[in-house]
Amino acid sequence: MEDKRLLKPQKRREFVRNAGRIALLLPIGYYGGALLKATTAEAWVWQIDPYECGQCGRCETHCVLTPSAVKCYHQYQMCGYCDLCGGYLRQGIRNINTGAESQLCPTGAIKRTFIEDPYFEYTIIEELCIGCAKCVKGCADFGNGSLYLQINHDICVNCNECSIARACPPQAIKRVPLSEPYLLKEGYGE
Amino acid sequence: MRRLLLILLVLIMLPAVWCDTLNGQQRFPMPEFESGYEYPEHVPPPSPRGLAMEYIDVVLLVAAMSLAAWFALRRRSRNGIIWLGVFSVIWFGFVREGCVCSIGSLQNVSLALFGTGYTIPLVVLLFFVLPLLFTLAFGRVFCSAVCPLGALQELTSVWPVKVPQRVESALSVIPYLYLALALLFAATGSTFIICRYDPYVGFFRLSAPFSMLIFGFLLLAAGLFIYRPYCRFLCPYGVILNWLSRFSGKHLTITPAECIDCRLCGDACPTNAILPSNSEEKLQERRKGRRLFTLSLALIPILMVAGYFIVGSSYYHLASVNNDVSLAREIRAWQEHQVPATSREAEAFMSSGRTYEDLFTSEARLTGKFRRGSGYVGLFLGLSLGIALLSTSLRERRTEYLPHRGRCVSCARCFEYCPVKAENRKV
């Protein structure tokens, strides 16, 4: 008699548990199945659409990494190779020189090389670039727009939600497939 | 009137024209080099983690959970759990750098189900669903040693002190709120709060925003004494796992054989998850419990309605988290009350070529979503609170010491407290 009374609550618990398990499996199966049909085998990564970027500078400050995973890239086939480069030199510089005080880039990440009269080549030293978009803005405002930002996927840790994307004023940062992780600018030529 | 329309049209078109020039037009011709100069290439490097890696992670996830289940239920090995935890912290934490984790993936699922324009990757769906299934089968073995956040906290809990039951119950309301808000913000495509406020992911990446770094260190320091503070008082995924685990098919047991009611394990559990045997409890108290039970049962609908109206009425403030909504409000304040719209967002909008109509339609759609969504949040919170009350009044009769299947994270600490040996098991 005593034994039976002790067993009862255990039986009941078992029953509740089994019923509950089935009741919980149903929605998991239903929604999981519905989503399964709509999945992609690809993975997403984040990238800046250079044609939407407004060069606000938040790429430097809002990445979870320091320095930012965003770096500047150069589409040489858009560049005018100008002596008076809007991306290299500060505005209002009297005489062109390569001193730090006349450079726009705060870390001196742009190298200026003489090619032939009157052309100069500008090269980004990626290790120094902090993604501040100052040169990009200069180039967009006064030049051909050949400098632009991209998220470097060798550095980016691919956050589930890119914190720059959340902060980007024109919402220029989008999910792109891992197999094509860049949105590069095309040259004017050819 | 027509002129007005024309001006308006020009005003609307103007940003579109400007936008084209924004990213540079060709102001200077391409140079014609005579020295045979060749254009260098400057292309960014590919991602070192290919797609195959993602699937390897899924395989490792399943392997680790199986191993955890084996350690907790079969081998009954605390050491096994610890070493598996070390592996998970290294692999799912430092190597994988935290993202996408199962906790965060619930936002991806919410966005895919209720949001627009997002296709969920299979890997992310698997990271969400697989731990659920394992928990339904074996209890929270995912939490014991596979979740990188859980494992990190497990390994760093050096002197766990007991948190008073009342404090514990009060604080465990937070994860429910966190879960509901995370789902709402993800469903509306606003933001992923779980990821933004993940305190530990900064350690895995060795880099984080300053405020999160401080939060992370504080929580880690607290974790030395308070066992798994994130798991117990914050983790939104833990809420789901808690409920699934209560109905799990199998679950670890404190004793390897038959409980002899010796009370030795009573204080062993750092999560207050060991339910003592109460076979001697007075009949009178059980009767009191029954009265409380009916009372709280009647309270559930009242709480739900209250939640619906309280949270539901705050939808306006909740919606301001969304970028489009806050931008639209700023623009409207400027149009209607001449409040200058000076934010970067407003500036970017003005020069983007996006129409006012588009923005306001989006705002209306999102606000509607927030209105409905916050109602659901309220209902959910009311229901959860009601059920919590209900379960405190439940007086189950237990003749042995049992782990509370919801709260137990399968850490295996209690095993060594039990004096019963496995050989004593009655077949």
Ligand code: SF4
């Ligand atoms: S946050 Fe957006 S607009 Fe600002 S620099 Fe980065 S991509 Fe450009």
Ligand code: SF4
């Ligand atoms: S995904 Fe994360 S690491 Fe990558 S750019 Fe965005 S914030 Fe930085």
Ligand code: SF4
């Ligand atoms: S409760 Fe959350 S954080 Fe803790 S182990 Fe479980 S899933 Fe991970």
Ligand code: SF4
């Ligand atoms: S295994 Fe469960 S019941 Fe035992 S100490 Fe760990 S959390 Fe508590």
